[in-house]
Amino acid sequence: MRVLVVGGGGREHALVWKISQSPKVKKIFCAPGNAGTAALAENVDIAADQIEALADFAERESVDLCVVGPEQALTLGIVDLFRKRGLRVFGPTAQAARLEGSKVFSKDLMRNNSVPTADYKVFDDPALARAYLQNKDRIIVKADGLTAGKGAYVCRTREEALIAVEDIMEKKVYGSAGDRVVIEEFLDGREVSYLAFTDGKTIVPLEPAQDHKAAYDGDEGPNTGGMGAYSPAPLLTPELQERVMAEIMYPMVEAMARAGCLYQGVLYAGLMIDSSGPKVLEFNARFGDPETQPLMMRMKSDLIPILDACIDGRLKRQSIQWSDESAVCVVMAAEGYPGKYAKGKEIFGLEEAGRQSGVVVFHAGTSLADGKVLTNGGRVLGVTALDDDLPAAIKRAYEAVGKIKWEGFHYRKDIAGRAGARGQ
Ligand code: AMP
Numbered sequence: 314m315r316v317l318v319v320g321g322g323g324r325e326h327a328l329v330w331k332i333s334q335s336p337k338v339k340k341i342f343c344a345p346g347n348a349g350t351a352a353l354a355e356n357v358d359i360a361a362d363q364i365e366a367l368a369d370f371a372e373r374e375s376v377d378l379c380v381v382g383p384e385q386a387l388t389l390g391i392v393d394l395f396r397k398r399g400l401r402v403f404g405p406t407a408q409a410a411r412l413e414g415s416k417v418f419s420k421d422l423m424r425n426n427s428v429p430t431a432d433y434k435v436f437d438d439p440a441l442a443r444a445y446l447q448n449k450d451r452i453i454v455k456a457d458g459l460t461a462g463k464g465a466y467v468c469r470t471r472e473e474a475l476i477a478v479e480d481i482m483e484k485k486v487y488g489s490a491g492d493r494v495v496i497e498e499f500l501d502g503r504e505v506s507y508l509a510f511t512d513g514k515t516i517v518p519l520e521p522a523q524d525h526k527a528a529y530d531g532d533e534g535p536n537t538g539g540m541g542a543y544s545p546a547p548l549l550t551p552e553l554q555e556r557v558m559a560e561i562m563y564p565m566v567e568a569m570a571r572a573g574c575l576y577q578g579v580l581y582a583g584l585m586i587d588s589s590g591p592k593v594l595e596f597n598a599r600f601g602d603p604e605t606q607p608l609m610m611r612m613k614s615d616l617i618p619i620l621d622a623c624i625d626g627r628l629k630r631q632s633i634q635w636s637d638e639s640a641v642c643v644v645m646a647a648e649g650y651p652g653k654y655a656k657g658k659e660i661f662g663l664e665e666a667g668r669q670s671g672v673v674v675f676h677a678g679t680s681l682a683d684g685k686v687l688t689n690g691g692r693v694l695g696v697t698a699l700d701d702d703l704p705a706a707i708k709r710a711y712e713a714v715g716k717i718k719w720e721g722f723h724y725r726k727d728i729a730g731r732a733g734a735r736g737q
């Protein structure tokens with residue numbers, strides 16, 4: 314079987330790594346890939362949003378299955394295009410991917426189907442948004458469209474909220490993604506990522522995982538794409554998982570089917586758990602990054618039959634085996650990320666870190682030049698370790714992180730800290 318993985322981040326390296334272990338797979342392509350995927354797959358110099366070129370490539374190379382990582386390709390309609398051309402592809406259609414591509418679409422669908430989420434209002438006029446913010450302090454302002462995880466402003470004061478409206482709607486720092494904003498109530502609690510495979514009818518969850526979105530220790534600083542992740546996430550007890558399935562996952566998948574856009578692929582719910590239970594912060598239409606890195610290290614089953622079952626509507630007969638061990642991924646980022654950052658810095662210590670047992674150094678923004686590995690993005694590496702429990706996996710991951718360096722790197726020192734320290 315010949316597989317094409319679309320994307321070039323840490324998530325895609327983790328998918329390539331996992332798929333490469335499948336006895337069914339003879340050849341993997343990764344477009345565009347990174348220095349890490351190059352060791353397991355043939356990197357293809359096509360950007361993830363060049364969906365026509367990707368379809369041409371898949372046809373030419375007789376690709377049997379395409380797995381899509383990034384959201385842009387999905388909202389651009391890569392799945393629709395591949396299907397139209399008779400190519401097999403894993404992921405939701407453009408209509409279905411609106412669950413991630415438009416916060417307004419997904420919030421309205423949640424409200425109409427009584428799925429628990431923060432109260433909200435939608436604005437397309439900055440003056441009306443500003444007027445609404447009178448007498449409000451703690452509040453969240455979100456761009457409607459895709460922003461690489463950066464378009465949600467958690468505001469402590471009205472002044473901060475006004476700046477958010479100005480950034481998103483007037484300065485247009487996220488372009489047309491900021492034509493509308495969702496302003497929603499602040500939810501207090503703890504976050505967890507709940508990812509599930511679905512064929513549009515049956516839902517088979519992955520193990521719970523937890524992401525760290527803020528840039529700095531103690532959840533300080535701006536939001537990023539994710540600075541680290543771990544699994545399992547003890548916060549999501551079996552009872553809570555049952556509620557998430559019954560109150561959130563099934564109602565959404567059924568609502569999508571009723572709306573005429575069957576949802577197939579990975580449905581990722583970003584959840585806030587408070588005293589009343591789980592509430593949805595957002596949906597993503599794909600595997601999480603960096604959650605996929607620890608999840609793939611814990612998944613014992615072959616991934617390929619699961620992807621096939623989603624595509625063919627056979628998920629009901631599919632189960633997934635997981636390792637009882639814990640996995641922790643620490644993201645190492647470029648100086649300045651999530652703001653402006655430099656590229657092209659040589660990375661040292663990769664081989665030594667990768668030789669540690671139970672450790673995989675997943676690459677994200679890296680490239681190869683003359684045998685050297687250089688930084689090529691904001692999130693550069695996801696150093697991931699598997700061990701008996703969270704404290705042991707944390708220790709193993711940070712030992713490996715300690716062997717790697719480049720000019721200006723930074724990483725959070727407290728990944729999995731809360732759960733690990735409490736041993737919950
Ligand atoms: P989102 O892109 O919608 O997942 O938001 C990014 C991050 O902002 C989340 O992971 C939370 O940390 C925070 N956030 C989003 N919505 C809320 C909310 N209603 N209350 C509190 N924090 C939120």
Ligand code: GLY
Nearest residue numbers: 524539601602603
């Ligand atoms: N880890 C957050 C995301 O994948 O969007």
